[in-house]
Amino acid sequence: MTRKQIPSTGLLRDYASQNPGTLLIGKHILHYEEVASTQDIAGKLARQGAEEGTVVIAEKQTGGRGRQGRSWISPDGGLQLSIILRPNLEPAQVIPLPLVAGVAVARAIKKVTTLQPKLKWPNDIIIARKKVGGILTETSTRKGKIDHTVVGIGLNVNTARSLFPEAIRETATSLAEESGRNIAPLELLQCLFGEFEVLYIEFLAGGFDKIREQWKAMSNTIGSQVKVDSGGAEIAGEALDIDSEGFLLLRRGNGNVERVISGDVSPPTTRL
Numbered sequence: 001m002t003r004k005q006i007p008s009t010g011l012l013r014d015y016a017s018q019n020p021g022t023l024l025i026g027k028h029i030l031h032y033e034e035v036a037s038t039q040d041i042a043g044k045l046a047r048q049g050a051e052e053g054t055v056v057i058a059e060k061q062t063g064g065r066g067r068q069g070r071s072w073i074s075p076d077g078g079l080q081l082s083i084i085l086r087p088n089l090e091p092a093q094v095i096p097l098p099l100v101a102g103v104a105v106a107r108a109i110k111k112v113t114t115l116q117p118k119l120k121w122p123n124d125i126i127i128a129r130k131k132v133g134g135i136l137t138e139t140s141t142r143k144g145k146i147d148h149t150v151v152g153i154g155l156n157v158n159t160a161r162s163l164f165p166e167a168i169r170e171t172a173t174s175l176a177e178e179s180g181r182n183i184a185p186l187e188l189l190q191c192l193f194g195e196f197e198v199l200y201i202e203f204l205a206g207g208f209d210k211i212r213e214q215w216k217a218m219s220n221t222i223g224s225q226v227k228v229d230s231g232g233a234e235i236a237g238e239a240l241d242i243d244s245e246g247f248l249l250l251r252r253g254n255g256n257v258e259r260v261i262s263g264d265v266s267p268p269t270t271r272l
Contacts, residue, residue: 021190024053025083025197034060039138039152042082046140046148052086057189061154077159077174079185082152083196087204091141094149096208096246098123098135101151103214104196105133111195112188113179118220121239121248121265125155126220130173132156153192158182208244216242221265226250230263239265 028051035041038056045054058080087094105125106117109132118126125133133155140147156174164172175183199211216222219242227236228250237250240257248260 022053022193022197025200026055026193027051027053029055029057032056032058034058034062036062038080038082039136039150042084042150042152043138043140046084046086046150050084052084052148054084055081055193056084057081075156075159075163077157077163077176079153079155079157079189081189082150085149085151085200087146087149089146089204091139091144091146092245093207094137094139094146096212096244097149097151097203098137099215099242099246100199100203100208100211101135101137101153101196103211103218104199105135105153105155105192106218107195108188108192109175111191113175113183115175115178117218119215119218121219121221121242122246122262127173127175127178129220130171130178132173132175132178155188157185157188208246212242212244212246221248227266228260228263229266230260235260235263 030041030045032038032041035056035058038058038061042050042054042056045056060076060078061080085097099119099122102119102123102125106119109115109117109125109127115127117132120126120131123135124131125135133153136152136154137149138152139149156172158176159174161169161173161177175188203211221239222241224239225237226239227234228248235250235252235258237252237258240249240251242248243259248263248265250258250260252258
């Protein structure tokens with residue numbers, strides 16, 4: 001696929017008036033200087049019938065959110081976007097979409113920078129053991145069928161360390177901080193759209209299996225001793241694998257293997 005070259009400098013709004021070179025993702029782009037949440041805007045547009053592939057981008061969010069209703073801090077220099085999808089799949093089949101998006105983000109980072117991102121189950125992008133980005137998916141169904149899914153991506157691109165709240169300064173980072181140079185956001189965005197489109201089409205056609213192997217190859221979770229906070233109940237064990245739905249398989253101390261549907265994984269401590 002030939003991609004149109006987008007200038008590597010300038011505001012993200014420059015991108016909204018250009019063709020990103022993809023067939024689906026970014027076919028329509030809505031750019032905002034500042035919003036409460038790109039997820040909220042994209043969700044509303046989806047309910048109003050917005051086309052699949054429509055993207056909402058904001059240079060700043062004041063009310064961004066992560067998984068389980070947590071707030072997502074969006075300091076200056078970040079990239080916040082939400083992608084509207086309408087997969088013709090059963091609701092259970094879209095469960096791995098956050099992991100698919102994670103692979104796309106990691107591949108884009110590797111192509112645009114010299115960094116080697118890792119993926120922490122279920123939805124974090126990690127560099128040098130620090131969080132550089134996160135993914136949130138929200139799916140709406142109608143009569144048991146998927147009406148739409150919104151994939152939200154938050155990525156710290158050129159955020160200075162001093163801009164992170166003190167409480168997360170030791171656990172958060174940005175691409176610029178880790179690479180030692182500013183990253184062209186438009187180049188990264190264009191690459192991300194291309195990578196996600198390729199993987200999304202592959203996911204629709206063939207399921208999660210092949211993409212699952214890519215996720216595992218970039219994982220910092222599999223093969224580690226971890227703790228998982230699952231709804232207030234903490235469990236610990238060896239992260240063995242992820243299954244075909246993207247759920248974590250955890251071997252407890254007694255040897256039993258438990259399927260973890262959701263939860264927050266503490267940073268891996270021991271690589272096995």
